Amino acid sequence: MQSIGFIGAGTVGSALALGLSEKGYPISGIASRTRLSAEKLCRKIPSAKFCNSPQAVVDTADIVFITTPDDTIAEICRSLHWHSNQYVIHCSGAYSLELLQTAQGFGAYTGVLHPLQSFSLQADPVKNLEGITYALEGDDQTLPLLKDMVKVLGGEWIVLKPSDKVAYHVAAVLASNYLVTLIKMATGLWQSFGIPEDKAVKALMPLVRGTLSNIEKAGATNALSGPIARGDCGTVSKHLAALENIAPELIPAYKELGRQTVKIALEKEKPNITGIEKLSRILAN
Structure with missing residues (x-):
């Protein structure tokens, strides 16, 4: 050999x-x-x-x-x-x-x-x-x-192919490195109500693992849950108002992730079209 x-x-x-x-x-x-x-x-x-x-x-x-x-x-x-x-x-x-x-x-x-x-x-x-x-x-x-x-x-x-490499690597960064960033952002919000990062990570990890399991079993679109999947405009508006007070620096990221999530929500079976379209307007402003 x-x-x-x-x-x-x-x-x-x-x-x-x-x-x-x-x-x-x-x-x-x-x-x-x-x-x-x-x-x-x-x-x-x-x-x-x-x-x-x-x-x-x-x-x-x-x-x-x-x-x-x-x-x-x-x-x-x-x-x-x-x-x-x-x-x-x-x-x-x-x-x-x-x-x-x-x-x-x-x-x-x-x-x-x-x-x-x-x-x-x-x-x-x-x-x-x-x-x-x-x-x-x-x-x-x-x-x-x-x-x-x-x-x-x-x-x-x-x-x-050589032309595929950068898109492939961007996908890897989004799925791995930016997942770390999202968890860091989430645990930072927990610190605003007095929970330290280690306890926040411990609390959030079952949610993360459950989501990953759902993605693996059913695909990304079917795994989507939460307010945008439901077309819940009131909840998203409350999120934005809270972020304005707690962590305004996260609002651009929250809105952009929301806009991308709207696209997934529209792919789900029987989407709440009216609610999702209203969410699109909220997230665009």
């Missing part, structure tokens, strides 16, 4: 290295900007050797993953001497193969593998690789290799 090296030992790189090693892939070498993180990862993978430079990884691996922050991928790729018929993979969700043009010039095969998952603070990042979707991009030689990896990791894959 072909050996794999990693340049970057952050959360994504570590999860993939551990996951692939657990499934029998030989991890040959690991380098990272932070020496300690690379050495820590090597101790968890018996076959892996600490490399004191990215070039050392390139020189010892058949497949090289660049799992550094997005803004450094192209720079790292340009700084290295790649080998013909070597596989070079990056894991950015927003960027395409253009970041790896230098490696292509050396005759290397290139691809992108982005795990659609949040790895921050996960107790078991390897388990978090199972059952998730991986967004793939690559040439004819690389795509079969990446598909085999995803299959071994227990995931599903989709193949994206």
Whole structure:
């Protein structure tokens, strides 16, 4: 089996290295900007050797993953001497193969593998690789290799065109990062009536989990509940009046989210057209 090296030992790189090693892939070498993180990862993978430079990884691996922050991928790729018929993979969700043009010039095969998952603070990042979707991009030689990896990791894959990448990544940000923002906004409102953030999070999480479960079972449109789904103009007006006093900075976000939610409410079976149209006018002002 072909050996794999990693340049970057952050959360994504570590999860993939551990996951692939657990499934029998030989991890040959690991380098990272932070020496300690690379050495820590090597101790968890018996076959892996600490490399004191990215070039050392390139020189010892058949497949090289660049799992550094997005803004450094192209720079790292340009700084290295790649080998013909070597596989070079990056894991950015927003960027395409253009970041790896230098490696292509050396005759290397290139691809992108982005795990659609949040790895921050996960107790078991390897388990978090199972059952998730991986967004793939690559040439004819690389795509079969990446598909085999995803299959071994227990995931599903989709193949994206370069023009698809940014929309795909925006969707991921909305579903994950901005969910964190929404919870932060919600817990901030709880603090206005004396409930600290930790207790607010504990109280709201069953609601969040229930909503996510409903989305998974019935889809986003059918999962929508609440005042906009009902066309309840009085409640929304009270929300806006309260926000004016408590947190006026949240009003633009509340209105824009409301306007987007109106569109979903109109897709539901037997919508309250009159109430929803009135809500649209309230949220537009």
